Amino acid sequence: MKWDKKESGNFEDRRGMSGSGKAVLGGGIIGLIVLLLNMFGGETGQTIGTIIEQTQGSQTQTEANQTRELSAEEKELGDFAESCFVYNTETWARIFEENSMDFEEPGMVLFDDGVNTACGSATSAAGPFYCPSDKKIYMDLRFFEELKNRFGAKGGDFAIAYVIAHEMGHHLQTILGTSGKVRQLQAEKSEKEANKLSVCLELQADFYAGVWAHYNKNLLESGDIEEALSAANAVGDDAIQSKMQGHVTPDSFTHGTSEQRMYWFKKGYTSGDIKQGDTFSALLD
Numbered sequence: 001m002k003w004d005k006k007e008s009g010n011f012e013d014r015r016g017m018s019g020s021g022k023a024v025l026g027g028g029i030i031g032l033i034v035l036l037l038n039m040f041g042g043e044t045g046q047t048i049g050t051i052i053e054q055t056q057g058s059q060t061q062t063e064a065n066q067t068r069e070l071s072a073e074e075k076e077l078g079d080f081a082e083s084c085f086v087y088n089t090e091t092w093a094r095i096f097e098e099n100s101m102d103f104e105e106p107g108m109v110l111f112d113d114g115v116n117t118a119c120g121s122a123t124s125a126a127g128p129f130y131c132p133s134d135k136k137i138y139m140d141l142r143f144f145e146e147l148k149n150r151f152g153a154k155g156g157d158f159a160i161a162y163v164i165a166h167e168m169g170h171h172l173q174t175i176l177g178t179s180g181k182v183r184q185l186q187a188e189k190s191e192k193e194a195n196k197l198s199v200c201l202e203l204q205a206d207f208y209a210g211v212w213a214h215y216n217k218n219l220l221e222s223g224d225i226e227e228a229l230s231a232a233n234a235v236g237d238d239a240i241q242s243k244m245q246g247h248v249t250p251d252s253f254t255h256g257t258s259e260q261r262m263y264w265f266k267k268g269y270t271s272g273d274i275k276q277g278d279t280f281s282a283l284l285d
Contacts, residue, residue, distance in 0.1 A: 001158045002219045005079050006086035010107040013078050014115065015141075016068045077141050077160075078110055084161045085137070088168045091215045095274060106171040107136035108164075128163050130170035132179060137167040147234060154230040158220075162228035162265070165212040169205030178204070198254040199237075200279040203264040206232060206256075207277040210268025225269065232261040 070078070085108045096103035109115065114123045118134035128139040141160070148155035173179040182201050186194040213220070213228065233239065236258025241248045255261070268277060 001161055001221055001224055003080060003083045003087075006083040008082060008086050008089065008105075008108075010089075010105055011082045011085055012107070012109045013082070014109060014111045015074065015078065016070050016112065074141075080157060081108075081110060081139070081141060081160060081164065084164045085168075087161075087216060087219070088165055088212055091212050092168065092172065095211075095215070099274070101176075104135070104175050106130075106168070107134070109136055109138050111138065111140055112142075113140070128167055130167045130174075132170075132174045135171060135174065137164065137171070139164070139167070147231060153234040154227050156223065156227035158224035158227040159231040161224075162209055162213075162231055165209035166205045168212065169208030170201075172208055173201060173204065192251045195252060195254050196284060197280075199256045199260070200283050202255040203260055203283070204277050204279040206261050207264040207268040207279065208274070210265040210270070211272055211274055211277070213265075213269045214272035228265060229262050232265050233258040236261050 089105050093103045093105070109117075112124070114121065115138055117131045117136065117138060119131040122129065122138065124140035124142065127143055128137070130137050144153075144155065144160055144163075147153045147159065153159060170179070173182075179201065182197050186197050189197065209228070213225070235255065237253035237255050238248045238250075238257045241252075256264075264277075264279060
């Protein structure tokens with residue numbers, strides 16, 4: 001992906017810093033399960049604190065404040081993430097203005113290992129996520145090594161751009177009121193039906209990521225879209241469940257299949273039309 005260094009006052013890089021009360025999740029199978037359950041955490045920030053407490057129990061520890069120097073590679077990756085964040089906010093501010101809507105810029109936080117948010121404490125095992133309570137995207141960039149090495153994604157910088165755009169999609173759903181309506185509906189539904197609504201929400205975020213890519217074709221290089229599709233394919237519910245348990249349970253899907261995730265990203269990228277992203281009408285009976 002072609003990019004120039006851009007800066008935002010709503011972007012925080014907390015990598016290299018550890019604070020008191022930071023959640024530290026044990027490794028091994030527990031960490032892997034939490035990572036898989038929350039891949040592209042989406043707007044699930046409100047449940048992250050509960051998940052961490054249930055899985056790690058007494059493993060939470062208090063660490064003294066300390067810092068470490070980021071490597072040149074880490075600094076460049078952070079600059080890239082911040083630039084992608086700015087490209088997203090600039091694009092959506094323009095799209096909202098064109099559609100006579102008010103845009104509210106979110107925040108974004110990079111962290112190592114664990115982070116405290118308005119939605120609770122989370123570790124890197126939660127994957128990238130959006131917290132609606134403070135309207136911030138949270139991300140440990142080492143997640144993308146996991147995505148490549150454990151789950152077979154191609155990797156590449158545009159995989160990062162895609163995930164940031166996906167999480168930005170959850171912010172759009174928050175300020176548009178979509179997420180709030182979904183939570184209200186889920187409270188009245190069975191677990192199976194509530195999961196279907198979650199899938200629609202996640203696929204719409206993939207659609208919005210595609211729309212963002214459509215408006216930024218000037219930044220794309222050969223292979224970028226393939227990197228995004230590879231990432232989407234790797235984190236489909238069916239792909240994850242196949243790896244974890246050897247079979248799939250469709251009623252438990254919360255993010256959509258690999259095919260669905262790729263389809264809705266491509267639809268957004270091809271159309272560039274936010275009005276074509278009604279995943280709810282398309283998928284619900």
